Amino acid sequence: MEFPQSIYETIIERDQDGYKDKNELFAELIDLLPWQARPRLEELMSFYGAEYVGNAIPMNRAREVVLELKKRYKTGLITNGKTAIQYGKIDRLGIRDDFDLILVSEEAGIKKPDPRIFELALERLRLQPEECVYVGDHPVNDMEGASQIGIGGIWMKVNQPWREELSARPLHTIRQLEELLTLL
Numbered sequence: 405m406e407f408p409q410s411i412y413e414t415i416i417e418r419d420q421d422g423y424k425d426k427n428e429l430f431a432e433l434i435d436l437l438p439w440q441a442r443p444r445l446e447e448l449m450s451f452y453g454a455e456y457v458g459n460a461i462p463m464n465r466a467r468e469v470v471l472e473l474k475k476r477y478k479t480g481l482i483t484n485g486k487t488a489i490q491y492g493k494i495d496r497l498g499i500r501d502d503f504d505l506i507l508v509s510e511e512a513g514i515k516k517p518d519p520r521i522f523e524l525a526l527e528r529l530r531l532q533p534e535e536c537v538y539v540g541d542h543p544v545n546d547m548e549g550a551s552q553i554g555i556g557g558i559w560m561k562v563n564q565p566w567r568e569e570l571s572a573r574p575l576h577t578i579r580q581l582e583e584l585l586t587l588l
Contacts, residue, residue: 421563457492465582480505487511517549547572
């Protein structure tokens with residue numbers, strides 16, 4: 405079944421590039437979209453839980469980039485979200501062993517931009533802030549969070565706009581992950 409482009413655009417916009425609470429998002433979409441049969445919130449949450457992970461796809465050349473960088477550096481992944489969903493995506497993409505450390509916010513009990521999650525990663529990797537660079541796409545959660553403890557950041561400009569009021573300033577801005585290979 406073909407859906408009008410406007411429906412996709414509405415979902416993407418309302419989801420705030422994946423950063424919106426799914427209960428809140430789905431409640432909005434129930435009221436907003438032209439359903440043939442209006443679902444209940446529990447139905448949408450159940451569908452999301454069953455289908456979302458199975459549709460994860462990697463960024464262009466992501467695995468190659470991470471594996472190349474891992475030859476020279478310790479690698480870590482810090483991600484906000486539900487443990488089952490985040491590990492489900494990680495396992496679907498086959499990248500669990502590509503990182504020296506993976507921290508999922510629900511599992512850690514701390515969520516980006518809280519500096520404690522970055523401190524926990526440093527502790528587990530046995531690194532100091534000045535020995536690290538954090539690559540992320542969210543100006544607040546990633547760049548501001550990492551900078552609060554002295555980690556320099558590389559901002560991957562995707563869909564989140566930069567906020568000029570932030571104290572963080574990225575060391576570099578990239579649009580494709582593979583740009584890291586020339587920067588690092």
